Amino acid sequence: MAVTVGQQTPLVVLDEGDRIVGVGPGAESRFGPLLGEIVWDCYPGSEALFKPHYDAARTSGEQVEFAQFYDGNVVRVRAVPGTGGRLELYWQRLGRLDTLTLESLLETLEESLEMLAVESSAAERAGARRALRLVEGGGR
Amino acid sequence: MSTEALDVQRRAASYAYVVLDEQDRIVHVSTALHSELGHWAGHVLWDHLPGARDVYGPCFAEARTSGGAAEATVFYAGRLKRITAIPGADGLAVHFEELVELDLTSLASLTRSLEAIEDVLAAREHAQPDPRARAFPRALP
Numbered sequence: 001m002a003v004t005v006g007q008q009t010p011l012v013v014l015d016e017g018d019r020i021v022g023v024g025p026g027a028e029s030r031f032g033p034l035l036g037e038i039v040w041d042c043y044p045g046s047e048a049l050f051k052p053h054y055d056a057a058r059t060s061g062e063q064v065e066f067a068q069f070y071d072g073n074v075v076r077v078r079a080v081p082g083t084g085g086r087l088e089l090y091w092q093r094l095g096r097l098d099t100l101t102l103e104s105l106l107e108t109l110e111e112s113l114e115m116l117a118v119e120s121s122a123a124e125r126a127g128a129r130r131a132l133r134l135v136e137g138g139g140r
Numbered sequence: 141m142s143t144e145a146l147d148v149q150r151r152a153a154s155y156a157y158v159v160l161d162e163q164d165r166i167v168h169v170s171t172a173l174h175s176e177l178g179h180w181a182g183h184v185l186w187d188h189l190p191g192a193r194d195v196y197g198p199c200f201a202e203a204r205t206s207g208g209a210a211e212a213t214v215f216y217a218g219r220l221k222r223i224t225a226i227p228g229a230d231g232l233a234v235h236f237e238e239l240v241e242l243d244l245t246s247l248a249s250l251t252r253s254l255e256a257i258e259d260v261l262a263a264r265e266h267a268q269p270d271p272r273a274r275a276f277p278r279a280l281p
Contacts, residue, residue, distance in 0.1 A: 044245070045245035045246060045249070046245075048246075049246055069246060069247045069250075070245065070246060071244055071245060072244035097244060097250075099217060099218035099242055099244070100190065100191055100216070100217055100218075101191050101194075101195060101215065101216060102215040104191075105215070105218075105242075109250075116247075128247050128250060128251045128254070
């Protein structure tokens with residue numbers, strides 16, 4: 001299911017070096033303290049997941065929208081290139097894994113994989129699904 | 141089981157443990173868990189762990205019913221743990237050993253975590269035919 005990120009104001013703005021140089025009005029509490037930081041330093045493991053999309057937006061000069069799984073969340077991001085390599089990021093959380101019990105994990109992971117079905121790497125989804133089946137099968 | 145044997149088991153098990161009274165109220169928290177659970181002393185365990193009764197409860201009940209140690213491998217709050225419940229005169233000592241923690245960073249890391257869980261379960265099944273070791277299915281839907 002494709003979802004369009006509809007915010008009017010960007011969540012954050014990055015400069016050409018992926019440093020956070022702007023924060024939207026609804027995101028000050030989360031991102032305000034990170035102003036001036038390189039975004040990848042603040043979110044370990046996120047660079048490989050997001051940077052290729054950001055680079056694509058900068059290179060093409062066209063906005064890019066994609067869904068991604070990170071830190072237990074499924075998010076949809078719209079990256080809009082500006083002048084001088086700046087990038088406006090609009091962000092929407094679509095879902096979150098519930099890891100309280102195995103039952104809730106299996107249910108929310110399946111939902112997350114469905115949300116990612118449109119654009120995420122088929123190999124990654126297949127890997128997670130296979131592992132999911134292993135764990136389910138291992139308990140029976 | 142003799143008191144001496146219980147003491148041996150308690151020493152051999154991990155030092156991360158709590159002692160529960162018959163109502164599952166926490167009456168003692170080991171030093172290793174003090175920063176995490178110390179403020180729950182005097183509280184009923186289930187009041188702080190939503191949904192945990194169905195996961196941990198059967199192991200506790202088995203230990204109390206049999207009068208001997210009961211062990212289970214369970215998944216709760218993003219972690220696969222081995223719990224050992226040992227009944228004694230002062231309550232039920234429950235030892236926790238963390239086996240695998242889910243890494244939610246990416247789908248790839250999550251997949252590796254799930255595979256690690258499967259490896260632990262497979263190794264346990266291979267090494268320990270004791271039927272109590274098959275307690276994990278209780279945590280499954």
